[in-house]
Amino acid sequence: xxxxxxxxxxxxxxxxxxxxxxxxxxxxxxxxxxxxxxxxxxxxxxxxxxxxxxxxxxxxxxxxxxxxxxxxxxxxxxxxxxxxxxxxxxxxxxxxxxxxxxxxxxxxxxxxxx
Amino acid sequence: xxxxxxxxxxxxxxxxxxxxxxxxxxxxxxxxxxxxxxxxxxxxxxxxxxxxxxxxxxxxxxxxxxxxxxxxxxxxxxxxxxxxxxxxxxxxxxxxxxxxxxxxxxxxxxxxx
Numbered sequence: 001x002x003x004x005x006x007x008x009x010x011x012x013x014x015x016x017x018x019x020x021x022x023x024x025x026x027x028x029x030x031x032x033x034x035x036x037x038x039x040x041x042x043x044x045x046x047x048x049x050x051x052x053x054x055x056x057x058x059x060x061x062x063x064x065x066x067x068x069x070x071x072x073x074x075x076x077x078x079x080x081x082x083x084x085x086x087x088x089x090x091x092x093x094x095x096x097x098x099x100x101x102x103x104x105x106x107x108x109x110x111x112x113x114x
Numbered sequence: 115x116x117x118x119x120x121x122x123x124x125x126x127x128x129x130x131x132x133x134x135x136x137x138x139x140x141x142x143x144x145x146x147x148x149x150x151x152x153x154x155x156x157x158x159x160x161x162x163x164x165x166x167x168x169x170x171x172x173x174x175x176x177x178x179x180x181x182x183x184x185x186x187x188x189x190x191x192x193x194x195x196x197x198x199x200x201x202x203x204x205x206x207x208x209x210x211x212x213x214x215x216x217x218x219x220x221x222x223x224x225x226x227x
Contacts, residue, residue, distance in 0.1 A: 044220040045205060099170060102216070106155075
């Protein structure tokens with residue numbers, strides 16, 4: 001069974017600093033996708049970034065980037081120049097290419113200190 | 115940006131009662147989903163729906179659950195006889211194509227007493 005593990009229940013960062021959130025996953029599939037979702041206090045899940053497993057290049061979206069280590073099955077999220085609005089729960093998620101189901105990790109609560 | 119709309123935001127019901135959670139997906143989207151998040155636990159997939167039928171469901175989605183797209187705009191999740199353990203935040207989501215970005219609604223918090 002595919003699993004997603006986020007080993008950091010909580011993280012904190014100073015405003016304007018950089019923080020990295022960890023995620024590992026377990027799969028025997030070769031065709032899959034990885035995602036980071038942000039869940040602010042409003043509870044709506046918002047897609048931050050997405051990575052296709054077949055792509056070697058790490059995905060980036062403005063201040064957000066990933067470090068995708070396929071062999072190690074690791075998919076960390078780096079947030080640069082952290083802003084107060086980045087404070088939220090962050091969920092790592094996996095989807096096998098042959099399925100429509102997202103498998104989520106337990107989440108990391110990120111606090112941004114002014 | 116277009117949004118997925120869920121109503122109500124909170125629903126309280128008695129154990130054994132039927133509830134219907136409502137969602138209005140983004141208008142040109144073709145794939146629809148329900149997820150739930152029990153307090154303090156992971157977000158869990160319930161069901162996906164495409165072309166007016168269930169395309170995939172989890173082991174959680176038993177005979178007590180059903181989904182429907184009754185009028186081409188709404189997408190509903192029905193729980194026939196609620197149990198205490200059905201208390202959770204239920205999220206609706208939609209996407210235009212299967213491999214495109216998934217848009218989530220803000221959720222319905224269901225409390226079963």
